[in-house]
Amino acid sequence: MSADHLFVLGATHHTAPMAVREKLSIDAEGAEALRRELAAMTGLREFTVVSTCNRIEFYGVAATPETAADVQARFCARQHFTLAEFEQFRLSLSGPDAVRHLLEVTAGLDSQMLGETEILGQVKEAYGAAQAKGHTGAVLNRVFQKAFQAAKHVRSNTAITEGQVSIANVAVELAVNIFGQLSEARVCLLGAGDIGEKTAKAFQSRGAGSLTVANRGFERALQLATELGASAMPYDQREARLSEFDVVVCATSAPETIVSRDATAAAMRKRPARPLFFIDLALPRDVDATVASLQNVFLYNLDDLAKIAEENRVARTAEIGKCRELITTRADALWRQVEPRLAAAAGGNHVADQRPESA
Numbered sequence: 001m002s003a004d005h006l007f008v009l010g011a012t013h014h015t016a017p018m019a020v021r022e023k024l025s026i027d028a029e030g031a032e033a034l035r036r037e038l039a040a041m042t043g044l045r046e047f048t049v050v051s052t053c054n055r056i057e058f059y060g061v062a063a064t065p066e067t068a069a070d071v072q073a074r075f076c077a078r079q080h081f082t083l084a085e086f087e088q089f090r091l092s093l094s095g096p097d098a099v100r101h102l103l104e105v106t107a108g109l110d111s112q113m114l115g116e117t118e119i120l121g122q123v124k125e126a127y128g129a130a131q132a133k134g135h136t137g138a139v140l141n142r143v144f145q146k147a148f149q150a151a152k153h154v155r156s157n158t159a160i161t162e163g164q165v166s167i168a169n170v171a172v173e174l175a176v177n178i179f180g181q182l183s184e185a186r187v188c189l190l191g192a193g194d195i196g197e198k199t200a201k202a203f204q205s206r207g208a209g210s211l212t213v214a215n216r217g218f219e220r221a222l223q224l225a226t227e228l229g230a231s232a233m234p235y236d237q238r239e240a241r242l243s244e245f246d247v248v249v250c251a252t253s254a255p256e257t258i259v260s261r262d263a264t265a266a267a268m269r270k271r272p273a274r275p276l277f278f279i280d281l282a283l284p285r286d287v288d289a290t291v292a293s294l295q296n297v298f299l300y301n302l303d304d305l306a307k308i309a310e311e312n313r314v315a316r317t318a319e320i321g322k323c324r325e326l327i328t329t330r331a332d333a334l335w336r337q338v339e340p341r342l343a344a345a346a347g348g349n350h351v352a353d354q355r356p357e358s359a
Contacts, residue, residue: 003343008098010057016089022284043067048130053283100331106151112306115160168202188245196251242267250286
C-alpha cells in the first residue's frame with residue numbers, strides 16, 4: 001500500500017496580486033462552511049486552513065494526490081474561481097517541500113514583511129482551531145508543533161527581526177511626510193481589530209493629536225477608544241464625517257468597500273486645501289481604489305506599504321541565508337520523522353492519535 005500524501009496548496013502575495021487575493025479571501029462564515037465540507041471528504045485524513053491578508057493555504061494529508069486536487073476544486077467552486085484561473089497563481093507543494101514551506105512561513109521568511117512576527121500567531125490560531133475540531137492527527141500535529149519550535153529557534157539564533165519596519169510604522173512615516181508633525185493631525189480608525197489597534201498606537205507614539213475609533217460593533221469601538229484615550233464614533237457616520245479627519249486607517253473585515261469615491265469627493269469639497277490620507281489595511285479593500293485620483297487624496301493599501309518596507313529591509317537581508325540553512329536542517333529532520341507516519345496512516349492507523357505532540 002502506498003503512503004499518504006502530505007501537501008500544501010493555495011495562493012500567496014508572491015504570485016497573486018491584491019485584486020486576486022480579494023477574490024480568494026474567505027470570511028469567517030465561509031471558512032467554517034468550507035471546513036465542514038472538507039471534514040466530510042473521503043480520503044482527506046487531516047487538514048488545516050491558514051487564511052490571512054497575504055495567503056490562503058490548505059495543509060493536508062490525503063490518501064492520494066487526487067484528493068488534494070479535490071480540495072482545490074471545492075475551494076475554487078466556493079469562491080466562484082475557475083481552476084484554470086486559480087492555477088495561474090497557485091502554490092502547490094508536497095512531501096519535504098511542503099514541510100520546508102511551513103517552516104519558512106512560521107519563521108516569517110515567506111512574508112511580505114521579512115521576519116514579521118504576526119504570521120506565527122496567525123498560523124498557531126489556524127492550527128489550534130483545526131486541532132480542536134479533530135481535523136489534525138499524528139502527521140500535522142507533528143509538523144505544526146515542530147514548525148513553531150523552528151520559528152522560535154530561527155528568531156533566537158539570527159538577526160532576522162532586527163531593524164524590522166512594520167506596516168504600522170511605514171504608514172506613520174508616510175503621514176509625517178504628508179503632514180509634517182502629527183500633533184495637529186486628526187486620525188480616524190475604522191475597525192477595531194489587532195492590525196488597526198497597532199497602527200493607531202503607532203500614530204499616538206508619534207504624537208498624533210486626536211484619535212477617533214469606529215467599529216461595526218460600537219461596544220468594541222468604545223472599549224478600544226477608552227484603552228487608547230480616544231473618542232468613539234458610530235460606524236454609520238464614517239462617510240458623513242470624513243471631512244473632519246486627516247488620516248483614515250481602514251482595517252475592517254467588511255466584504256465590500258466601506259468608503260466610496262462620492263463620499264470622499266464630498267469631504268474634499270469641505271477641506272480642499274488640506275490632504276486626506278487613507279491607509280487601507282483590509283482585504284478585501286475597504287476604500288474604493290478610485291479615490292486616489294481625487295485632488296489632494298492619498299491612498300496606500302497593504303501591497304503599497306509592503307513595497308516601501310521592502311526598501312528598508314537591508315539590515316535583515318544578510319540573515320536570510322543563515323535562516324534558510326537553519327530551516328533546511330530542521331525541515332529535513334522533520335521529514336524523516338513524518339515520512340513513516342504517512343505510511344502508517346495509509347495502513348489505517350491515522351485516526352489513532354489526534355492529540356498535539358510534545359517537543
